[in-house]
Amino acid sequence: MCARVLVADDDPRHAEGIRRYLVAAGHETMVVHDGRAALDTARRDRPDLLVLDVMMPGLDGFQVCRTLRQESDILVLMLTARGTESDLLLGLELGADDYLTKPFSPRELVARIRTLLRRASRGEPSAPGVRRIGRIGVDPVGHQVTVDGERIECTRGEFAILAAMAEQPDRVFSRAQLLHYTRGIDRSSTERTIDVHVMNLRRKIEADPRRPEQLLTVHGVGYKLASGPAPFPAAP
Structure with missing residues (x-):
């Protein structure tokens, strides 16, 4: 199942690695490196799914997720290096559909994206974080x-x-x-x-x-x- 995916990560090397794996998996992939660009690109290009790093300059991932969730039903998969329960729960409460804690394997990321897209195509409600x-x-x-x-x-x-x-x-x-x-x-x-x-x-x-x-x-x-x-x- 292919989709248009936006990757928002302030680490260019990390973002490029993600982009390559997603392209290899058949997804059309865009990359931005800060929260404001993530918000603007999501509004303009309307991707199917946003891979959203929490720690970014300008607007952080939580702010981006909160704003987008008020405006659209875009799928959001959050990336966090923090790994604390409070941060993970905050992302889910703001409307993220899933999350991954760094470091993670690219194969797991692709699998999580595939699962989210499958749920969306079937009209199934996401079970956040399950x-x-x-x-x-x-x-x-x-x-x-x-x-x-x-x-x-x-x-x-x-x-x-x-x-x-x-x-x-x-x-x-x-x-x-x-x-x-x-x-x-x-x-x-x-x-x-x-x-x-x-x-x-x-x-x-x-x-x-x-x-x-x-x-x-x-x-x-x-x-x-x-x-x-x-x-x-x-x-x-």
């Missing part, structure tokens, strides 16, 4: 987790870990990195606490917690949330 990884759905706005469409209950610590991993499927997180996401919830957390959270999450999201297929251990490093079933029996 991550669907295999059988698992994670909604950072509603703080909900589903497995095969059925809602499950998670503690705040479990949700913080799962939401962080769902944002970057197949990325390996160390225990120390996952600990960072739970610090504001339980200051007494330790790396052992992460192991307990993972063990409890497996009981809730895996068909067989002893042979997990998605929430996997990477020996000597940490854990990852796999986007597909494990090719071999995974270690608990």
Whole structure:
């Protein structure tokens, strides 16, 4: 599915890299490097989708998104290097359809764009920020987790870990990195606490917690949330 895409990123090298991948995927792609140009170009050329960096001179991405959402139904995928929950939620509350946290793989960006365009072509409402990884759905706005469409209950610590991993499927997180996401919830957390959270999450999201297929251990490093079933029996 091809579309007209506007990329707004103040880093010319990064923007050019995105442009090349989108062109290779068949999209007609325009690039601007500041918020005012993004707003003017979106109004003039009416692209189907805007890839919008948060940190830009003049008008930042939040201001651009807020203004455009009052004027049009253009699809907006926000890019943020901040990665804090408050920034991500603000973008979604302003009307962004999806977001990616830097660094991200170009293939994931293309896949996210394809998903947004497919929803729009079917007339389906976007589910802002909902991550669907295999059988698992994670909604950072509603703080909900589903497995095969059925809602499950998670503690705040479990949700913080799962939401962080769902944002970057197949990325390996160390225990120390996952600990960072739970610090504001339980200051007494330790790396052992992460192991307990993972063990409890497996009981809730895996068909067989002893042979997990998605929430996997990477020996000597940490854990990852796999986007597909494990090719071999995974270690608990």
